[in-house]
Amino acid sequence: MDLTAVSHYRFARVRDEAFPGPGEQIVAGGTWVFSEPQPATTGLVDLSEMDWAPVENLPGGGLRIAATCTIAELAAIPPRPGFEAQPMFAQCANALLASFKIWNMATVGGNICRSFAAASMVSLAVGLDATAHVWTPDGTDRDLPVAELVIGNGINLLGPGEVLRAIDFPGHALRARTAVRKIALAELGRSGAVVTGRVDDDGAATFGITAATEWPTVLRYPVVPTRDALHDDIVAASGYYTDPLGSADWRRGVSAVLGEEIRAELARRTPVTDEGFGADG
Secondary structure (H helix, E strand, O other): OOOOOEEEEOOOOOHHHHOOOOOOEEEOOOOOOHHOOOOOOOOEEEEOOOOOEEEEHHHHEEEEEEEEOOOHHHHHOOOOOOOHHHHHHHHHHHOOOOOOOHOOOEEEEHHHHHHHOOOHHHHHHOOOOOOEEOOOOOEEEEEEEEHHHOOOOOEEEEOOEEEEEEEEHHHHHOOOOEEEEEOOOOOOOOOOEEEEEEEOOOOEEEEEEEEEEEEEEEEEEEOOOOOHHHHHHHHOOOOOOEOOEEOOHHHHHHHHHOOOOOHHHHOOOOOOOOOOOOOOO
């Protein structure tokens, strides 16, 4: 797609060069920017030469994923001792409606910054309690959960000129047992619902709903919930929406079904507690 209003294209190589000026838009892989007209964009700021390591280790067993890390690089992160959540990275990457060529250009940060309901990197980040590390134009940094960053379909809390530097995954979530389910109306269609689940070392359970709702839904329990408790919480969640790829009622219903599949899978590996949670409820 020709960007007819663009008059200049520049590469950012240091922090001060990364912030967009008036009329400028940031690109990393550019797979969305170049896919449709951008009449308000007069310049592009390319972050691909910032030389950020795609993946870095954090204290406590966490991982920092650079905003410029490609989907292909993310899916290829190798397993290691204690990295129980490793399969979830490729599972969420495969929930993205994209060819292998897009996988090698599209970036984790770009997918999150677009903040579409079906953004698979949002699904991953929400399911594993990841935080967005953001550079601000005044020279300071701020961090906020990705689950709170995205507030609508294509809407987020990034301020004018702010740059998503990285997505930080905490060690406790990476050590957790996880499961992912996805459904779409068409076999190769955009996700209509993505549900993630995990059980941490302390037995706490977290379920995430994305694609089915306009903003991420996170449900937390001290232990694996009963079938009825999880079902009731999923159907009571807000934000289910209707578009040509699925009705709100369908999204609500299939999210409950997928959530139960995940709950049952995780419960099979979790002891029943005196509180009546776990197992088959």
